[in-house]
Every structure is written in structure tokens, then in C-alpha cells.
Amino acid sequence: MASFGTRLGESFDRFGRLCVGIDPHAGLLDAWGLPASGAGVREFGLRVVDAMAGRVGICKPQVAFFERFGSAGIAALERVLAEARGAGILVIADAKRGDIDSTMDAYARAWLEPGSPLEADALTVNPYQGLGNLAPTHRLAEQHEKGLFVLAATSNPEAAAIQRSVLQQGSREGSTVAAAICSGVAAWNAEEADAGEQPFGSTGVVIGATVDLRAAGIDPDAASTPRTPVLAPGFGHQGAELADLQDTFGAWTAGVIANESRSILAAGPDGIRDAIARRVEATAVSRG
Numbered sequence: 001m002a003s004f005g006t007r008l009g010e011s012f013d014r015f016g017r018l019c020v021g022i023d024p025h026a027g028l029l030d031a032w033g034l035p036a037s038g039a040g041v042r043e044f045g046l047r048v049v050d051a052m053a054g055r056v057g058i059c060k061p062q063v064a065f066f067e068r069f070g071s072a073g074i075a076a077l078e079r080v081l082a083e084a085r086g087a088g089i090l091v092i093a094d095a096k097r098g099d100i101d102s103t104m105d106a107y108a109r110a111w112l113e114p115g116s117p118l119e120a121d122a123l124t125v126n127p128y129q130g131l132g133n134l135a136p137t138h139r140l141a142e143q144h145e146k147g148l149f150v151l152a153a154t155s156n157p158e159a160a161a162i163q164r165s166v167l168q169q170g171s172r173e174g175s176t177v178a179a180a181i182c183s184g185v186a187a188w189n190a191e192e193a194d195a196g197e198q199p200f201g202s203t204g205v206v207i208g209a210t211v212d213l214r215a216a217g218i219d220p221d222a223a224s225t226p227r228t229p230v231l232a233p234g235f236g237h238q239g240a241e242l243a244d245l246q247d248t249f250g251a252w253t254a255g256v257i258a259n260e261s262r263s264i265l266a267a268g269p270d271g272i273r274d275a276i277a278r279r280v281e282a283t284a285v286s287r288g
């Protein structure tokens with residue numbers, strides 16, 4: 001295998017930057033004529049994977065919609081993850097895990113260890129207990145050539161009060177919380193073994209496409225940023241437009257993974273292929 005960052009770069013080259021969210025909301029299950037059950041979310045996920053295969057390189061299953069159905073939902077998620085990875089689609093499990101280091105180790109093994117029933121290619125993680133606390137998770141991910149996406153500036157407006165707060169101590173004193181997460185992640189990517197050879201590191205940040213980066217204290221044109229991939233939810237249903245990708249992300253654009261979930265899934269089982277094709281075209285036009 002190759003590092004997650006290398007595989008991500010290859011996927012960008014082959015399929016572009018679109019990431020289809022697999023979010024089986026209750027209303028979507030209904031609209032797709034599927035039951036609200038483990039069997040329903042399995043069928044939903046498998047149909048989305050089938051529609052993506054050979055057209056889109058990245059998917060982001062939202063774990064919550066599977067957890068909702070307990071063990072049947074988790075079994076469904078295991079199958080969807082395996083099918084997607086088997087189809088050559090990079091899977092970012094959106095589970096937003098975060099805890100003390102020993103517990104994080106168990107989460108990391110669940111989602112990133114080869115052979116685990118829930119194995120994904122990358123995992124979203126929450127740095128609220130400190131980015132340094134995620135260092136062992138980062139090492140485990142690197143060891144298995146997996147990726148992490150660390151929440152930095154999320155798409156929900158309520159996050160600004162915390163994420164734009166200015167640090168009062170430490171080596172990043174004076175930075176906003178969001179900017180400190182970005183520079184901490186950039187430092188990890190700079191230390192990665194293949195840093196001189198590959199355009200992207202294996203650890204990304206989550207920055208909502210709805211976020212005003214400068215207001216969050218983040219300079220998208222800072223020299224250290226382009227190696228850090230950005231998982232950008234917020235396109236479509238939450239209001240951000242793919243046509244604005246370059247304006248929003250500046251020098252970061254080449255590494256942006258543009259996620260849309262509901263706005264694609266709402267096309268239904270008969271319309272999803274066309275909906276995907278339109279977004280693939282839109283993200284190609286805005287390629288940096």
C-alpha cells in the first residue's frame with residue numbers, strides 16, 4: 001500500500017475531489033422506499049456505493065445514521081465499508097472520535113487497524129481534549145497508512161464561539177483554536193516520511209465550506225497549508241456552492257475534499273447517478 005495522503009492524491013487525479021456522503025436520514029430512507037432498520041440502511045449504503053463505483057473516489061459514511069439501529073446498523077455499516085473499499089473508493093468514516101489517549105487507542109484500532117470489521121481508510125477525530133492527546137492515534141494511523149481528519153472549523157455556526165477563541169498559552173498563543181489545530185496538523189504532515197515526495201499529507205483538517213476562513217483566524221494562503229488535505233462538508237444542503245470552492249479555500253483548493261450528502265442523496269435511487277455526474281463536473285471546473 002501507500003500512505004493515505006498518496007492514495008488521496010491518486011484519487012484526486014483519477015476522480016476529482018467530490019466526496020459523496022452516505023447519510024441515511026430517516027426521511028431519505030422513506031423517500032428511497034426503504035425500511036427504517038438495519039436492512040434499510042444497508043441497502044441504502046450499498047446502492048450509493050454502486051452509484052459511485054468508477055465515478056467518484058471518496059465517500060464519507062456518517063456513522064450516526066447506522067448506530068441508530070444498534071447491532072443491525074453496525075453490521076450494515078461493516079458491509080457498506082467493505083463494499084466501498086472493495087470498489088476502490090476511499091472511505092472516510094465520519095465518527096468524530098475523541099477521548100483520553102488510552103481510549104482513543106481503542107477507537108483507532110476499531111476504525112483504522114487492518115482487518116478490523118469497521119476498517120476504513122480515514123477517520124474524523126475531535127481535538128477538544130487537546131491535539132497532543134491525539135498524537136498516539138496519529139502514530140497508529142501512520143503505521144497502518146491510514147488518514148485522520150481533525151475537526152478545526154466546523155460548518156455549524158454555533159462552533160464559532162469556541163473555534164475562534166484565541167489561545168492564552170502554549171506555543172500557539174495568540175492563534176485561534178481553529179488556526180492552532182491547522183498549524184499542529186501541518187507540522188505532523190511536514191514530519192511524515194514521504195513529505196518531500198508527495199503533494200498531500202495523511203492528516204487533514206475538517207473545515208466547513210460555509211466558514212469564512214479569515215474570520216476563523218485561518219490564512220488559506222499560508223505556505224504550510226497546501227500539504228494538509230481539507231475535508232469540507234457544507235456544500236449543497238448547508239448552502240455552500242461548489243463554484244465558490246477556489247474563493248473559499250485559496251491555496252488550499254487542490255487538497256479540498258468537497259463533501260455533499262443530502263443534496264445528492266435527495267435525488268433518490270433513480271436520480272443519484274445524474275446528481276453525482278453534475279457534482280463531478282462542477283468540482284472539475286473549480287479544480288485549483
Ligand SMILES: O=c1ccn([C@@H]2O[C@H](COP(=O)(O)O)[C@@H](O)[C@H]2O)c(=O)[nH]1
Pocket residue numbers: 021023062094153154155156206207208233234235236237238259260261262263
Ligand atoms: O463541520 C462539519 C463536520 C461534519 N459534517 C458532516 O458532514 C455531512 C454533511 O451533510 P449534508 O447533508 O451535506 O449537510 C454530515 O454527515 C455531517 O455530520 C458537517 O456537516 N459539518
